[in-house]
Amino acid sequence: MDIPVREFDLELTQESGQTSQPPWKRVDGAFRELLIIGGVPCPVEVRAGDEVLRVNPYSDVPRKPLKKKIEYIFDLKFEIEDLYSFLEDKGLSDTIQSSRGLRLFLAKDPFECIISSIASANCSIKRWTRAVDDIKRGWGDCHLFRGERFYTFPSPATLAGVEEESLEDLQRREDKLPDDFRFTDLRSCGVGYRAPYIRETSRILSEELDISKIHRMDYQDAREVLLELPGVGPKVADCILLYGFRKTEAFPVDVWVRRIMNHLYPDRNFSAREIAEFAAREYGEMAGYVQLYLFNHARRSGLLEKLRG
DNA sequence: ACCCAGGAGTTTG
DNA sequence: CAAACTCATGGG
Helix, strand or coil, X not given: CEEECCCCCHHHHHHCCCCCCCCCEEECCEEEEXXXXXXXXXXXXXXXXXXXXXXXXXXXXXXXXXXXXXXXXXXXXXXXXXXXHHHHHCCCCHHHHHHCCCCCCCCCCHHHHHHHHHHHCXXXXXXXXXXXXXXXXXXXXXXXXXXXXXXXXXXHHHHHCCECCCHHHHHHCCCCCCCCCCCCECHHHCCHHHHHHHHHHHHHHHHCCCHHHHHHCCXXXXXXXXXXXXXXXXXXXXXXXXHHHCCCCCCCCCHHHHHHHHHHCCCCCCCHHHHHHHHHHHHHHHHHHHHHHHHHHHHHHCHHHHHCC
């Protein structure tokens, strides 16, 4: 199946390090992941073509919901030219050069995005992506496709029932582990002190708070609800809102965005909170994309290295 | 050995 | 309210 696309760089979007999920499995220039289409697990391969995105499902699923899912995940319906002209109006046209075709990489599963974002706090990108993979391998459902293993992300109820740590696994971590080894506790996945946060958040999402309700809330209400979850602070909440629920008003402020903004406005010396307020006022519903483009441009132009320390 | 990682929670000023 | 301190743990 081909989906016509304009202004979409699949590779850039995959590798841009958005916290919704680890990048998909790269195979020969294409990207593979297990998606749930109408309740049915389906390995899918996407490949960039000429003005099209080639989509190959590897099990029998209906076309229309598959197409909608792909369009949602890569935000293909978004009129990105509107963003380009918006950025020009705001004096940020530099960011377009290095990020053209970059779109939101939205979560295929909002719960995965929530846990993934909690795991990302004060943690290197390498480490939290590996942690999410370990969690999937430990408690997700495995689907074999031509010898490749794909895992679903476990449900809130499943993760809520997982031990935080067991002596057994802490010892086995020292040994060389086979690819399909399944840990029996969260700590062994490398989430460290965040293990109780992940467990309690999973419990709340399985017993008290229906994730689908968050979709219907506006940005502010959803943010307040998310901030009640353990392990979710202002930055993580905005990541979840942006990548998990496509609330594009969200402008996640991490240390890098703060450095970038203070570099852009040297006379201001923003605090994290002030940046969020500034972004809400200046960027409105474009805020999430502005953050994405700012960060990517800083990374590609070498500005990030300059701002280190 | 030492320091940091795309912060959050808790305690203190 | 804001600043300071602590929190696991893999990787430079």
